[in-house]
Amino acid sequence: MSSRANPHPEQQYLDLMARIWEHGSQRVDRTGVGTRSIAGAMLRFDLADGAMPLLTTKRVYWKTATREMLWFLTGETNIRPLVLQGVKIWNEWPHARYVKESGENISLEDFVTRIAEDEAFAERWGDLGPVYGKQWVDWPTYRFRKDGLYEKGEGINQVAQVVDSLRSSPGSRRHIIEGWNVAELDRMALPPCHKTYQFHVEGEGSEARLNCLLYQRSCDVALGLPFNLWSAALLTRMMAQQTGMEPGELVWMGGDVHLYLNHEHLITEQLGREPSGHPTLEIKRKPETIFDYEIDDFLVHDYAPLPPIKAPVAV
Structure with missing residues (x-):
């Protein structure tokens, strides 16, 4: 059983799920499925010593989430x-x-x-249109020509810029990767849910720790959030390795935080389970750049989750 005096890090996720299901406002949503929703939530995870927010109360397919993150970093859509x-x-x-x-x-x-x-x-x-990766590594720019027309300029690689700024100006408050490109939202299959990543350096030199704050405008807690937490922590670990820092804390903040009404069986089953174990991530090599990682570079230790719980995705 989890000790309330020293709860398992995963307990905060389960507590959030219970809070939404028991007290959330029931709403009609874009998909027509219906949700219970709350406004605003925060979770915090310490990433020291290889720790990762990888849920143990159901199996999370971390390799799938990792492949998606590596796909984002290619800019592919x-x-x-x-x-x-x-x-x-x-x-x-x-x-x-x-x-x-x-x-x-x-x-x-x-x-x-x-x-x-x-x-x-x-x-x-x-x-899928200009979703996540396109905005992260090739944010569009435009130039005003002499004839009065605009032409497309060189895209902005936000990820590369943040790596550079973390190295050159760690105290900056501008280490941000933004996905919410208002001008292109209507061309995206799905506007970005995990939309804003901000990195924060704590300490100096060999003691420097890299924190990540993720703001997620819309969050499907049952199916999406387990992937989102892993992916954000993974990106933080990769950024930390590339900049010579230790991983610090992942701070996740949600806007519209919800559970779908047709996920009741998943919610009931998962809330009846107890978290156990402390999975860790090993990154087996340091590639030349953050864009050169491969799926075989990542190894998870001590992950013995309870079985997966299937539920439909609302499109």
Whole structure:
């Protein structure tokens, strides 16, 4: 059992889930499924000694979340590279668009197979628009020409800029990666949920610790948040390694924090479980840049979670 005097770090996640389910405001949402929602929440996780916010009360597929993070860092916006790795988390959005626009009542499984096998089909139907990675590493800029028109300029690599600024000016309050590009929201399959990352350096020299604050405007606590916590902590660990710092604390802040009404079975099952163990992450090498990590660079130790709990994704 978790000790309330010294609770397991995961207990704060379970407490948040219980609070939303018991006291959240019931609302009709964009998907039509319905949610219970609260305004504002905060979770904090110490990342020292390899610690990671990897849930143990159900299995979280951390390799899937890691592959997604590495995909973000490429700036890619087409699901095909993920599909070829067996990552399914973005498939529903382009499938729904294809069914709507083409009128073909194709199953999700058959659609994904076509994405994998037909590169031209994937190019036409597998793109998500300028989502996360595009904004992170290629934020668009425009130049005003002499003839009075605008032309596209060189994209801004926010991730590279933050790595550089952490090295050159660790005390800055501008170590920010922003995904909320207002001008391009209507072109995205889904506007960014985990939208703003801010990094903060505590201490100096060999004692420097890198903290990360993530603001998430919209959070599906049952299905999305376990991935979001892992991914943000992973990015923090990678940033820390690249800048010669120790990982500090992950501070997660949510805006509209909700549970879907059709996830009741998952919520009931998970709240009846107790967290156990303390998983850690080993990064086996230090690549030349933050863009050169590979899935085999990451190894999780001491992860013995309870079984997964399946629930539908609201699209």
